[in-house]
Structures are given as structure tokens and as C-alpha cells.
Amino acid sequence: MASTQGRMVLDEGDLSRALTRIAHEIVERNKGAKELVLLGIPTRGVQLANRLAGLISAIEGISVPVGTLDITLHRDDLRLRPARALTPTLMPLGGIDGRTVILVDDVLFSGRTIRAALDAIGEVGRPATVQLAVLIDRGHRELPIRADYVGKNLPTSMQEAVKVSLAEIDGIDLVTISEVQNA
Amino acid sequence: MSGYLIRGVQLLGNDQVDLHLDNGVIAEISEPDKRLKVTGAKTVDGGGLIALPGLVDLHTHLREPGREDAETVESGTRAAALGGFTAVHAMANTDPVADTAGVVEQVWRLGKEAGFCDVFPIGAVTVGLGGERLAELGAMADSAARVRIFSDDGKCVSDPILMRRALEYVKSFGGLIAQHAQEPRLTEGAQMNEGEVSAVLGLRGWPAVAEEAIIARDVLLAEHVGSRLHICHVSTAGSVEILRWAKSRGIDVSAEVTPHHLLLTDEMARSYNPLYKVNPPLRTANDVQALRTALADGVIDAVATDHAPHPIEDKDCEWQAAAFGMLGLQNALSVIQQTMVDTGLLSWTQVGVRMSTAPAKIGQISGHGRPLSPGEPANLTLYDPSVKKVVAQSDMASKSSNTPYLGMTLPGQVQATFLRGYATVLNGSLTR
Amino acid sequence: MHRHLLSAADLSLEDAILVLDTAEEMSRVSEAPVRKLPTLRGRTVVNLFFEDSTRTRISFEAAAKRLSADVINFSAKGSSVSKGESLKDTALTLEAMGADAVVIRHSASGAPHRLAHAGWLQGSVLNAGDGTHEHPTQALLDAFTMRRHLRGGKGDLSGVRVAIVGDVLHSRVARSNVLLLSTLGASVTLVAPPTLFPVGVDKWPCSISYDLDSVLAKTDVVMALRVQLERMSAAFFPSAREYSRRFGLDSERLAKLPEKAIVMHPGPMNRGLEISAGAADGLRSVIVEQVANGVSVRMAVLYLLLGGAPQADIEYRTLVEA
Numbered sequence: 030m031a032s033t034q035g036r037m038v039l040d041e042g043d044l045s046r047a048l049t050r051i052a053h054e055i056v057e058r059n060k061g062a063k064e065l066v067l068l069g070i071p072t073r074g075v076q077l078a079n080r081l082a083g084l085i086s087a088i089e090g091i092s093v094p095v096g097t098l099d100i101t102l103h104r105d106d107l108r109l110r111p112a113r114a115l116t117p118t119l120m121p122l123g124g125i126d127g128r129t130v131i132l133v134d135d136v137l138f139s140g141r142t143i144r145a146a147l148d149a150i151g152e153v154g155r156p157a158t159v160q161l162a163v164l165i166d167r168g169h170r171e172l173p174i175r176a177d178y179v180g181k182n183l184p185t186s187m188q189e190a191v192k193v194s195l196a197e198i199d200g201i202d203l204v205t206i207s208e209v210q211n212a
Numbered sequence: 213m214s215g216y217l218i219r220g221v222q223l224l225g226n227d228q229v230d231l232h233l234d235n236g237v238i239a240e241i242s243e244p245d246k247r248l249k250v251t252g253a254k255t256v257d258g259g260g261l262i263a264l265p266g267l268v269d270l271h272t273h274l275r276e277p278g279r280e281d282a283e284t285v286e287s288g289t290r291a292a293a294l295g296g297f298t299a300v301h302a303m304a305n306t307d308p309v310a311d312t313a314g315v316v317e318q319v320w321r322l323g324k325e326a327g328f329c330d331v332f333p334i335g336a337v338t339v340g341l342g343g344e345r346l347a348e349l350g351a352m353a354d355s356a357a358r359v360r361i362f363s364d365d366g367k368c369v370s371d372p373i374l375m376r377r378a379l380e381y382v383k384s385f386g387g388l389i390a391q392h393a394q395e396p397r398l399t400e401g402a403q404m405n406e407g408e409v410s411a412v413l414g415l416r417g418w419p420a421v422a423e424e425a426i427i428a429r430d431v432l433l434a435e436h437v438g439s440r441l442h443i444c445h446v447s448t449a450g451s452v453e454i455l456r457w458a459k460s461r462g463i464d465v466s467a468e469v470t471p472h473h474l475l476l477t478d479e480m481a482r483s484y485n486p487l488y489k490v491n492p493p494l495r496t497a498n499d500v501q502a503l504r505t506a507l508a509d510g511v512i513d514a515v516a517t518d519h520a521p522h523p524i525e526d527k528d529c530e531w532q533a534a535a536f537g538m539l540g541l542q543n544a545l546s547v548i549q550q551t552m553v554d555t556g557l558l559s560w561t562q563v564g565v566r567m568s569t570a571p572a573k574i575g576q577i578s579g580h581g582r583p584l585s586p587g588e589p590a591n592l593t594l595y596d597p598s599v600k601k602v603v604a605q606s607d608m609a610s611k612s613s614n615t616p617y618l619g620m621t622l623p624g625q626v627q628a629t630f631l632r633g634y635a636t637v638l639n640g641s642l643t644r
Numbered sequence: 645m646h647r648h649l650l651s652a653a654d655l656s657l658e659d660a661i662l663v664l665d666t667a668e669e670m671s672r673v674s675e676a677p678v679r680k681l682p683t684l685r686g687r688t689v690v691n692l693f694f695e696d697s698t699r700t701r702i703s704f705e706a707a708a709k710r711l712s713a714d715v716i717n718f719s720a721k722g723s724s725v726s727k728g729e730s731l732k733d734t735a736l737t738l739e740a741m742g743a744d745a746v747v748i749r750h751s752a753s754g755a756p757h758r759l760a761h762a763g764w765l766q767g768s769v770l771n772a773g774d775g776t777h778e779h780p781t782q783a784l785l786d787a788f789t790m791r792r793h794l795r796g797g798k799g800d801l802s803g804v805r806v807a808i809v810g811d812v813l814h815s816r817v818a819r820s821n822v823l824l825l826s827t828l829g830a831s832v833t834l835v836a837p838p839t840l841f842p843v844g845v846d847k848w849p850c851s852i853s854y855d856l857d858s859v860l861a862k863t864d865v866v867m868a869l870r871v872q873l874e875r876m877s878a879a880f881f882p883s884a885r886e887y888s889r890r891f892g893l894d895s896e897r898l899a900k901l902p903e904k905a906i907v908m909h910p911g912p913m914n915r916g917l918e919i920s921a922g923a924a925d926g927l928r929s930v931i932v933e934q935v936a937n938g939v940s941v942r943m944a945v946l947y948l949l950l951g952g953a954p955q956a957d958i959e960y961r962t963l964v965e966a
Contacts, residue, residue: 410844
């Protein structure tokens with residue numbers, strides 16, 4: 030599958046400002062940061078959750094627990110490809126029962142990942158509420174799922190691919206969109 | 213019996229001649245590169261073919277009486293004819309065991325009735341192969357089957373006293389004891405050759421020493437009592453050394469080797485496919501090399517197939533539950549070509565000795581293994597060494613199909629087999 | 645991954661680490677409030693046990709059920725007298741029932757190979773112990789246990805020194821462990837009387853010794869293997885007492901081990917023969933953990949064999965996409 034050089038959609042500064050805004054929105058909507066737990070969905074959701082936790086801590090002055098939630102074993106498309114390697118699931122101390130869980134992911138697309146995440150959460154505990162924060166919403170939902178907090182709405186076609194790069198993993202903060210032949 | 217004129221065949225792989233077969237004998241042979249003028253005979257094009265004396269097998273399991281589901285005298289001799297054999301020795305481990313004149317005569321008669329090759333029954337050494345009392349060897353020798361070779365094959369005559377008595381007893385009628393060399397205590401529950409492969413596969417080992425120790429004992433016994441001795445299916449380099457030593461001392465011992473022990477090693481067991489499960493087991497590459505050298509220089513006198521048919525359910529299972537043995541009659545000459553002729557170890561003339569003359573002499577059967585000259589019985593095989601054939605189920609005449617060669621490409625094919633001038637095989641197929 | 649798991653030799657270093665890492669994640673499921681994942685829902689796993697082994701069978705059953713697979717237990721009493729009709733006919737029956745995976749324990753070495761390659765089954769075959777040949781999931785759970793205690797539950801086992809003591813000749817656990825541990829970079833020494841080593845062991849990727857005491861000071865893991873008393877009548881060793889004296893793991897020998905060394909045993913144990921009660925129940929013993937780890941490791945193997953697309957489909961798709 031050939032892809033042309035991507036077109037930049039968010040640069041480092043845009044990304045940082047978007048995350049700051051999301052952090053403020055989370056605090057506003059939940060009237061503070063008490064009872065918040067951020068769960069990042071691997072891979073890049075984890076780094077974004079860590080950053081958001083840091084931003085929220087700076088705003089409210091209390092530390093926010095962060096965990097990671099591997100959703101591989103709850104995917105609905107397992108049978109279509111060879112068995113995938115698992116990534117770690119690490120729940121913070123104090124768990125999630127009765128708390129406000131904010132799921133964090135980099136791109137929201139069909140919604141199937143989030144459905145799997147909701148199933149995975151169900152087996153860990155029973156939060157009071159689950160909210161969803163994503164950096165990019167690229168549309169094309171296949172399930173009735175929506176995000177509560179969105180960094181940027183990015184209308185895309187099915188022939189395009191969105192790539193999120195983060196400094197912790199990719200060395201740079203960047204979001205690009207590119208054409209993909211034979212999607 | 214109609215006469216045959218075989219045109220332009222290579223006699224023992226050497227001179228190109230015409231052969232005229234008539235009235236059951238070789239009537240005339242032309243000068244090299246000359247033609248015969250004969251009228252009223254059927255012509256067989258011998259171009260590209262090699263004429264060998266009809267092959268003689270010292271070791272075949274025809275399974276009748278008792279296991280007709282695996283093979284009968286008729287189906288087994290059909291396979292033999294397709295393999296170029298004009299005579300086979302049928303081993304005694306039938307059900308009932310061939311330990312009386314009655315059973316050996318039955319097998320002999322079945323062979324005659326089928327008419328595909330001569331069948332010489334082998335008599336058991338001990339009653340019921342039980343290893344306790346001698347069978348009535350004299351009665352079997354005097355029977356219509358005129359048994360001369362006696363063997364408990366399948367089992368070893370392990371009791372030294374019994375082996376000594378048997379060796380002594382057969383001297384009175386020129387009999388020969390053919391030993392299946394396998395020390396029973398060292399091979400209890402054994403599944404395959406004991407070595408690196410068996411260690412990894414977790415299959416109980418059958419150590420070479422269990423064969424060699426019996427051969428060593430028996431050649432010394434034979435020397436002590438002044439008897440002939442024959443060793444069945446030699447499989448190890450160590451056995452070869454003992455035979456070499458024994459012959460150098462003048463001990464009257466002869467030995468045979470199977471085609472599969474010249475080709476396959478214990479590495480084949482890694483697949484756990486029971487088609488490779490055989491007794492004695494497939495050994496190492498080193499053993500295969502030693503056996504080939506020994507067959508080339510005559511320390512091993514003859515090739516014998518140990519054709520061992522088994523029904524499907526006895527091989528279509530896990531290794532431990534499977535029976536020992538593989539087919540051998542039909543592909544023997546091809547395997548010998550691949551392992552001994554194409555490697556330059558034997559000439560076709562020598563193949564004639566190892567697969568016809570020597571076994572006929574060991575079995576003391578007249579009429580087979582004779583020179584290819586005028587006046588001799590017309591027992592011969594025409595073989596095409598140039599073709600390559602994939603071994604296919606549909607070509608096999610045996611009732612059973614337990615051969616690891618299925619799907620393999622082997623060289624050569626028997627084109628015609630003549631039993632006292634009667635064609636059992638023509639154009640590569642049975643004549644009836 | 646692969647379609648079958650028949651031998652520890654089937655696993656490359658990458659494969660082995662993948663299984664161990666996956667097992668780490670699976671072990672968390674056992675600690676969660678809901679010990680269940682939907683991953684193998686709709687898959688049928690058959691436990692085909694021709695040899696009695698309640699412990700291993702329960703372990704596989706628990707593993708399959710935690711992944712929501714349907715489990716069918718088939719205890720076939722195929723004795724050595726009854727022919728392979730038992731194996732073949734049984735396999736054909738399971739195939740007709742739609743078994744996605746067959747976990748087989750059999751007294752004949754190579755039975756899982758026949759099941760996998762004879763063309764009787766479409767599904768995956770998992771060797772749960774065949775004769776004296778192999779027991780790959782045992783080796784995996786042993787490696788998992790070693791890795792947790794000695795390498796923080798991550799990476800491979802390079803530099804780990806393992807001594808395996810006991811009836812190597814008849815031990816499928818020894819064979820699988822030698823193969824897997826050497827793949828993972830550990831160095832293995834086998835210790836036994838000479839009668840209990842197979843001819844050809846010198847070609848294995850390990851050292852051998854007849855003297856347990858000389859090995860202990862330089863060992864991070866001591867694994868004692870079960871010794872069957874029946875071996876005495878076949879003259880493998882003269883008496884239980886002599887075996888115990890020369891090769892038994894007792895408190896005196898434990899004291900020779902380095903501080904952080906651990907003691908393992910695949911079970912079931914002959915307390916007092918190959919291992920003393922003190923060694924089995926002492927602080928260094930991880931024998932009970934081995935059992936728990938067995939479920940996580942077997943969950944990982946079942947997931948990796950069955951959790952994705954069937955192998956045939958992958959091959960088809962690769963052809964189509966080419």
C-alpha cells in the first residue's frame with residue numbers, strides 16, 4: 030500500500046494547546062479532579078493520558094491516578110488476523126469502582142476500540158461514570174459511540190490515514206493525514 | 213509354453229545380444245551385437261534393457277496361512293514377479309506357524325497354484341516360534357516342500373543351547389539355520405535404533421549391541437560345531453565387522469541385507485510416521501555406509517527384502533501401537549540401483565550375483581541363480597534402468613500398502629520377468 | 645503464530661518470549677474480580693487425556709474456561725493393547741464434533757505428532773505430555789516461574805543457571821526444559837546416575853553431571869524430577885535409599901545453594917525420595933506457584949493458538965493479498 034507524504038494537520042503547538050483545553054474541559058465538567066481516573070488505551074492513548082494527568086494536576090493541585098487498559102482480548106475482529114501480542118493493563122491503586130473514568134485514546138474512528146474498552150472496564154470494576162477524551166475524531170462511526178472531549182474534529186475520507194506522532198514514542202509531536210492507495 | 217525372442221538386450225549390463233527362450237530354457241544366445249533368426253517366437257524389444265538372472269529372495273513374509281487380510285501367497289508372489297523375482301523364500305511366522313510338514317506343504321502348493329514365482333517355504337526352528345523345543349526339522353526337510361532353510365524370524369533363537377542343537381541337527385540333511393539376531397532382554401519394548409534420535413524422540417531404543425552380541429555368539433557356535441549359519445537382515449556396522457572377522461577365520465557364515473537398510477536412516481523416525489518402523493530398526497548414516505561397502509565387497513552375500521505387509525490399521529496409528537515392517541518385493545531392484553549401482557559400488561553383473569546367484573546357493577535351490585547361457589532354465593528379468601517412476605499405490609500388487617516409498621521417485625522398472633520361459637510380467641505389467 | 649504446539653523446539657526465542665509476556669497479562673485476569681475474558685467464546689477445546697492426570701487436565705480446563713471457550717473432557721482408556729484405532733477413530737469423532745483445539749496427553753511418544761499430521765483433524769493440537777518425549781507447557785510454566793523470580797518477569801533467561809536432577813531418561817519434562825531453557829539463554833546441567841541418562845544426551849544443549857553436590861553452589865534453579873520406584877526393579881538404581889542419598893534434594897543440599905536460588909518440581913512429588921519435605925515446603929520452594937502459573941501459561945498458549953484467525957485462513961488471505 031503506497032502512501033503519499035502526509036499533510037500536517039496539527040503541529041507541536043496545536044497539540045499542546047488542544048490538550049490544555051481538554052484538561053480544562055474535564056475539570057470544568059466534573060467540577061474538579063476528585064474521583065478522577067485516567068485510563069489510556071495503548072499505544073499512544075497512554076502517553077496522552079499521562080500528559081492530561083499532568084495538566085489536570087497543575088490546574089487543581091492534586092495528583093490524578095493514571096492506568097493503562099489493554100483492549101486486545103475484547104476486540105470483535107480477533108478472528109480476522111493472527112493472534113496479536115498483548116500490551117499491559119495496569120490499574121492504579123484504589124481501582125475504578127465508583128469513580129469517574131476518563132478513557133483516553135489518540136484517534137476515534139469506527140468506535141469499536143471504545144466498545145472493547147467499555148467491555149474491558151466492565152471486567153475490572155464498576156465506575157460511577159465513563160467519559161471519553163480523544164485527540165482526533167475522524168468520523169465514520171460504525172457504532173453509537175461519541176467522545177466527550179475532542180482535540181480536533183477532522184473530517185476524512187476512507188482513502189485517508191491519520192497518523193498521530195508523540196515525542197515520547199516517535200520523537201516529535203505531530204498529526205498528519207495522508208492518501209492511502211488500495212485502502 | 214511359447215517361445216520368446218528378446219532382441220538387443222544387455223546381458224548383465226554388458227554385451228548387447230539376442231536371447232531365444234524356448235521350452236523353458238535359454239535355447240540360444242547370439243554373438244555380441246549380432247542378431248538371431250528365429251521363427252514362431254514372440255518378439256520382445258530388449259533395447260535399453262538389462263537382462264539379469266531371475267531374482268531370488270531369501271526373506272519374504274507371505275502371511276498365508278493366518279493373515280490373509282495383509283497378504284496371500286498369490287498377492288505376494290504377484291508383487292514378487294513385478295519386482296523381477298522368480299523365487300522367494302516364505303518365512304515361517306504364519307498362523308499356524310510353519311513348524312510342521314503340513315503347513316510348509318500347504319504354502320508350497322499355494323505357490324505352485326498361483327504360478328507367479330517359485331515359493332520355497334522356510335520352516336520354523338522351534339515349535340510355535342516359542343524358543344523352547346526344536347520343531348520337526350527333518351519332517352519339513354523330507355516333505356514335498358523340501359525345506360532347507362529354518363528360521364524363527366520375527367524372533368531370535370536366543371537360548372544358546374537351543375541354537376547349538378539346531379545348528380548341529382540340520383547337518384544331517386544339509387539344512388541351514390537363518391538367525392534373526394536380536395537379544396530379547398536388551399530390546400524389551402524397543403521401538404527404534406538407540407541413538408541420538410531416539411534420545412530426542414523419547415522412543416525406547418534398540419541398541420546395535422543386541423544384534424552384534426548374538427551374531428558374535430552364533431558365528432563362534434557355528435565354528436565350534438562345524439555348521440553353516442546364515443544371518444538375516446544385517447543392520448549395523450558392528451555386525452559387518454564381526455562377519456568380516458568370522459569369514460576371515462573360515463567360518464561358514466552367510467549374511468543378507470535389506471534394500472531399506474541401504475537407503476534409510478533413523479532420522480526418518482523424527483516424523484513419528486510408523487511406515488518407518490521396522491525390525492531391525494533403521495540405523496545411522498554410518499551403518500548405512502558400512503552395509504553398502506560390505507554388500508559391495510561380499511562380506512554381505514545377498515540382498516533379501518524382508519517384505520513385511522501389514523494392514524492399514526496396523527500403521528495408521530501412533531508409533532508405539534504400530535506393527536514392525538515394510539513392503540519390499542516390488543521396489544527392491546530400484547532401491548539397489550539407487551544405492552549400489554548408481555553410486556558405482558556394484559556392477560549389474562554383481563547385482564545378478566547378490567540378488568540371484570548367491571541367494572540361490574544359500575537356499576540350495578536348483579534352477580535359479582544359474583548363468584545366463586544356453587541350456588539353463590529360462591529364469592530371467594529384463595530391467596530398464598533409465599526410467600524414473602513415482603511409486604504409486606495403484607501400481608502395487610501387494611494387498612497391503614505399508615511402504616514409505618509412496619510418492620517417492622525411484623529409478624528403474626522391471627519390464628519383463630520369465631519363470632522357466634513363461635512370462636509372468638511383460639511391458640511392466642503382470643500377464644494375468 | 646503456529647498452528648500446533650507439539651514440542652518446545654517449535655518455539656523460537658521470539659515465540660517463547662511472546663508466550664511468557666502474554667502469560668504475564670493473563671495472570672492479571674486471575675487476580676481481577678471477574679476472572680473471565682470473552683476471547684475464545686464459541687471455540688471448543690477438547691481435553692483428550694489417555695493417561696490419568698487430574699492436575700494437568702484441570703489446569704487446561706481452567707485456562708480454557710477463563711477465556712470463555714467450551715471445554716469437553718474426554719478420558720480415553722486406550723491401553724497399549726488396543727490399537728491406534730483408539731487414536732484415529734477418536735480424532736475423527738472429535739473432528740465431527742467441531743473441536744477447534746485438542747489438548748492431548750498420551751502414553752505413546754509422538755501421538756500428538758500423529759494427531760497433528762495424519763490429516764484426521766483440522767484444528768490445533770496441543771501436547772500435554774506424550775510418553776517420554778515432551779511436555780512443552782510444563783517447560784513454559786517453569787520458565788515463566790524462573791523469569792518472575794530471577795528476571796523480574798521480563799525478557800529472557802540469559803545467565804540463569806539451572807540444574808535438573810532425576811530420571812532424565814524417562815522424563816518428558818527434562819527434554820522440554822532443556823530445549824526451551826537453552827532457547828531462552830539459560831545454561832542447563834542435568835544430574836542423574838549414569839543409568840538414567842539416554843544414549844545420545846551428550847549432543848543436547850546442556851551439561852551433564854553424576855554428582856549433585858558439585859553443581860549446587862553454582863545454580864540459580866534446582867528442579868527435582870519425580871523418580872518412579874518401578875525403575876528399581878529394572879535395575880536403574882539399587883534402592884530408594886541409595887538414590888535419595890546420592891541424588892535427593894534435602895536440607896543439607898539446600899544449604900549449599902546460593903541465597904537467591906529457587907527449588908522447583910513439576911509434581912507429583914515423592915516426598916522423601918527425590919525431594920525432602922523440608923525442601924518441598926521451605927522458603928525457597930516455588931512449587932505451589934508453578935501450579936498457579938500453569939493456568940496463566942496455558943491461557944497464553946490457547947490464546948496464541950486459537951485467539952486469532954485460523955492458520956488456514958491466514959494462508960489464504962496472504963495468497964489473496966499477494
